[in-house]
Amino acid sequence: MDELLTTRQVAAELQVSESSVKRWCDSGLIRFLRTAGGHRRIERSQLKEFVTSTNYRSFDKATKGGASQMVFEAPETYRTITRDDIIRRFQMALVAGDETACKELIDQWHQRFQGIAQLGDLLIAGAMETVGKLWECGRAEIFEERRSCEICMRLLADLRSKVPDLAPGAPRAIGGTIAGDHYTLANYLVELVLREAGWNATSLGANLPLDTLLAAVRREKPQLLWLSISHVGDAETFIAHYNQFYSQLPADLVVTVGGRALTDAIRPRIGFSAHCDNLEQLSALAHAVFRSR
């Protein structure tokens, strides 16, 4: 039998509160046994598996890596924590469904590092990738993935209210995801990044038929259209329909595309003005186009 650790010992090793360890046990993140008296016990090998599968950096490693300004108390009472630490804690809190902790961490990040682009690329996308990995290896339930999306959407809606008001006459941008694509988070983040750059950006939502996107462009007359493309069914059908749609767009419309489904096989075969791999690139582009108007 492996060495058996108490939740208190694990908390000390990971430099988090014991209640976090208990929550991770109960949400299935850490496998554990129960003693006859009902106490949780964690095998050393299970702790190792948790650390590896979630990219958990131990305090020891982090301080050796130079992050000596970290001051750990209970996660709820942090003072100066590093960016990596916020990322790690956000991942844990999101998987455990701890919305209050997620909100505190998002607020910390936003106050200290500003910029929604990095928050989206590193914090949200990073945490959702972990959720996806845990689900893939059977360590998270579907409901935990869905709950993580719901929490992120609420946190982003809250962030939207913190983006400064738009200047009168701000340039118009609209966008969304195409029919069959049900991903909402990246799309909503794009809207926030554009608003932060001064655009009057409105997400039209997910799963939009191309016809209705065309109608929106004609009616709203935006200067920028974004498409977040995270899922493509049949590639050939998508390319044909998309290019037909693209050929009907006004020539001076800036069409910005991004998303994981725009693979090297698809991207060179479709029309657009700009492609961005991530939100930081979009932010740079949005500021540049805004200035050049």
Ligand code: B12
């Ligand atoms: C949540 C999730 C879902 C949810 C989404 C719910 C929702 N409301 O959004 C649901 C349940 C719908 C779902 C369904 C499916 N999913 Co899914 N899903 C995920 C998961 C866990 C997170 C995705 C996410 O929201 N990430 C957060 C966003 C912010 O990050 P992002 O998508 O990486 O976007 C970044 C960039 O791409 C870029 N970006 C994106 N769009 C744009 C647009 C512009 C303009 C710009 C500039 C940048 C940009 O910026 C973002 C931030 O950096 C991923 C796992 C993972 N590794 O990410 C799997 C994952 C994407 N899903 C996957 C699969 C296979 C599916 C399904 C096909 C499963 C199925 N058989 O039904 C379906 C397809 C659904 C559909 N038709 O749309 C695979 C895709 C594999 C692949 N090779 O493509 C993944 C990677 C999981 C896996 N490892 O198997 N999924």
